[in-house]
Amino acid sequence: MRLAKILGAVTASVLFASTIAAAPATAGPTTTIDPSTVKESIEYLMQTYRISEREALRRLELQNNAAELEKRLKSEAAGEYGGMWIDQEAGGKLVVAMTKPAAAQRHIASLPDRANVSVRTVKNSLATLQATYDRISGQVGAKAESVYLPAVSQTENKVVVWERAWLKKPGIASQAEPRTFDADPNLVSARTLKKPTPYSADPIDWGFCHPLYCTNYGPMRGGLRLDMRRDNGTTGGCTSSFNLRTTGGAFPGVPWVLTAGHCMATKTNNVPTEHNREVILNQHGIEKNFYPYDYAALRYVDAAAANRWLESQTNRNMVLKYCRNGGLDSNGDTPCGPQVTSQNQEITSVTPLAQVLPGAIVCSSGAGASSVNYPDSYDSGPGADYLPGTRCGRVLSTDVGINTDLCSRNGDSGSPLFSQVTKSALGILEGSQQARSGPCQLGELTDYAPISTILEDLSARQASGGSVFNVITTPQG
Structure with a gap:
């Protein structure tokens, strides 16, 4: 219902739309994106919209160029600029909202893919909306x-x-x-x-890092299973999102692992958190459970664990990519890249919620899994034949969180939401609107807590101590 209202409002609010044609369209985009770095995003676009690899790459390049265009419009046309989004259903068009369309044309004319950019006339500038937001806050x-x-x-x-x-x-x-x-x-x-339904949930060495079995293949990264002991003695699983580090104050240089706060909501014990039955993190840390303020920043159990899983390692700014879709667990909402392989996605920046574009292609890596499929691992409750790993999809809208069509299940809570195009951290998984079980289905609706909201709140809570929380965005950060 929420998505329908939003999409309906987008259509109803159109007062004027025009495709920029100030300069002739080029034969194709001059891409600066290496296709091998965005395989999962390309696969999603090809399967979902039945387009060619070249067209998928064009759309991702336009998504990439949108970030620079937004900077220019905010700087040079702030009084007229009303925001932007990508309309994948209409052929991968970038829609730019302006109170005065003419103010955008010279900026859009310089884009290599300007033929796929349109201007929509709106009543309010983004600056006006932001001032209203500040007042109402x-x-x-x-x-x-x-x-x-x-x-x-x-x-x-x-x-x-x-x-x-x-x-x-x-x-x-x-x-x-x-x-x-x-x-x-x-x-x-x-x-x-609507409150999202939270998706919280013997060692095997397969020769590579797997979401459930990465004990011998550090460093710690987003997309790995975190097993927490419940008060009743059972074990529930969530997923790591991003590596954090604090600077200054009470926690200078301290490393943390971020996951969802609701994963600890029913746990008062202090049994350490495990991965593949190895103790790694404290059970509790700095936590909050008020979506979209839903997070838990966990410290390593001791210096030895921190050294083994992070400090002695390079590539500390990674998210795991692992794809194993197919059969019952594959449809338009699940495609990703190379199958049954382990790769790393570098994270080099953080995108604030205000800059997350509706329509943008994004990915997430989760560790939810059933004992039916992985009998040597704890069952996180996703239902049989739901497989852990990376899935890509589309940002449907943003409210106080990031709403997507990605598929997720129990055990995926805390999963990192990221952009392959910008190598950026976007959010962590809260849950879904359908509370589904088993293989992915069409029409998934999944919500993520924005990473910018979490970092701001974490740092504000430590203001008296002077520590600032940041996602690690360099290999040795």
Whole structure:
């Protein structure tokens, strides 16, 4: 329902659209992307939209160029620029929202793929939306535990105030309605945010790093299974997302592993967290469980574990890529690259939520798995024939989180969301809107907590100690 409303609003809000034709289209894009570095993203586009590899690469190059175009428009046309997104259904077009279309044309004319860029006239500039967002944030007291959180919707050209009804405390009448905010229907709307269903969940050496069995093939990276002991003695699984390091203050130079906070929500014990039955991390760390503020930053159990899994290793800024789709577990929502291989995806930057483009192609690596398929590993509860590994898909929209069509299941919570195009960290998996089990199906709807939201909150919580949290984005960071 939320996606339908958003897509409907995009269509209904069109006042004017024109394809830039100030200069003739070139025969094809001059790509700066090495196809071998974005295989999974190309495979997703080819299978989902039945297009050629060349066309898939063109779309990814346009996605890449959009980041630089956005910088120029924010710098030189801030008063008119209203945001942008990629419309994959319409042929991989970049849509640029402007209050005055003419202000964008000279910037778009310099793009090699300008024929696939269109301008849409909107009422509000992004600067106006941001100012409204800032004002409403103060009015509703927006923070991790707040019932109401505003977010800028570029595709709707509005600020949406999202109500997290599950955080309301019974018997408090003041929470029945949102606090007063500007209700101009051309600028602001209010909606209920559906809470995603969380997807938390003998050593084998296969000769390479596998999401469930990477004990002999460090370093720690996103996409590996983390097994946590529940209070009732059973074991539940989640997935590592990104390696973090703090600078300054109380934790100078300390390494951390990031996963989802709800993975620890029902665990009061301090039994260390394992991977492939090897103790690696503390059970608890710095945690929060108020989607989209849903995270757990975990320290290594001791210096020896930190040294073995990170400090003695190079390539500390990696996410694991492992693909094993096929048969029952393969459809339009699941394709990735080379099958049954282990590769690394380098992470060199972090993309803030405000810069995540709807329509962009993204990927995630999860470690959810069933004992039916992996009898030597803990069952994380995804259902038989759901296989761990990398899947690619599309950003459907952004609200206070990042909403995608990627497939995920129990045990994938905390999985890293990343862009192969920009080598950027985007978010970590919260859960799905369908609470599905077993092989992937068409029409998956999966939500991710933005990494920028998490890092800002982590650093703010440590403000008194002076430590700042960052994703490791260099090989020896």
